[in-house]
Amino acid sequence: MLLEPYKKHPSRYLKFDFAEQLWQRRSYWELRKNVFCEEQRLFVGTDKDLFDTTAIPIIASCYCMGMEDRVVGAVRIYQREPGIWFGGRLAVDKEFRSLSRFQTLNLFPDNKTIHPFTLAVGGALIYKAVSTATALGCRQFLAHVQPQNVRFFERMHWKTIGTINKNGIQHAVMEASLNYFQEVHSTPRDLKSA
Numbered sequence: 059m060l061l062e063p064y065k066k067h068p069s070r071y072l073k074f075d076f077a078e079q080l081w082q083r084r085s086y087w088e089l090r091k092n093v094f095c096e097e098q099r100l101f102v103g104t105d106k107d108l109f110d111t112t113a114i115p116i117i118a119s120c121y122c123m124g125m126e127d128r129v130v131g132a133v134r135i136y137q138r139e140p141g142i143w144f145g146g147r148l149a150v151d152k153e154f155r156s157l158s159r160f161q162t163l164n165l166f167p168d169n170k171t172i173h174p175f176t177l178a179v180g181g182a183l184i185y186k187a188v189s190t191a192t193a194l195g196c197r198q199f200l201a202h203v204q205p206q207n208v209r210f211f212e213r214m215h216w217k218t219i220g221t222i223n224k225n226g227i228q229h230a231v232m233e234a235s236l237n238y239f240q241e242v243h244s245t246p247r248d249l250k251s252a
Contacts, residue, residue: 085129
């Protein structure tokens with residue numbers, strides 16, 4: 059009997075939500091560590107900083123047989139001053155970086171599912187991040203973007219407004235065009251009562 063190696067197929071059912079459960083938060087931190095410490099070697103040991111104390115962690119998780127299986131994408135958003143929000147630490151599991159046609163949950167207003175969503179997982183995370191911040195009163199949304207990702211952000215209706223040196227790498231300071239991002243109607247539980 060000839061056995062061929064099993065070829066992995068990433069799940070095409072993704073949920074975009076907030077890392078609120080313990081396993082989600084652990085997976086969120088692990089994915090960030092894998093991308094920014096081990097793969098890109100931008101940090102040693104951890105990529106956590108002071109902004110993480112107030113940041114809202116947003117995740118993309120895949121589903122297997124109707125159950126949330128694992129975190130495959132992460133981004134954080136935080137408010138630096140009233141109305142001025144930043145996004146950062148956008149990370150997608152290697153296996154899911156080229157996935158671009160998938161079913162979505164919790165990404166669009168009224169939890170409407172778009173079949174299929176055609177942006178990459180990173181694009182969907184950006185959409186969720188900016189839309190969430192908009193729902194929380196954002197008037198300007200900014201990010202420090204690595205050079206290799208500038209074109210991707212431009213396709214997502216962002217523009218470069220400056221540059222900044224971070225960890226020895228020149229980053230573009232980019233601003234989202236807020237009218238492109240529909241306001242979401244779900245926000246993290248701990249902010250709903252605030």
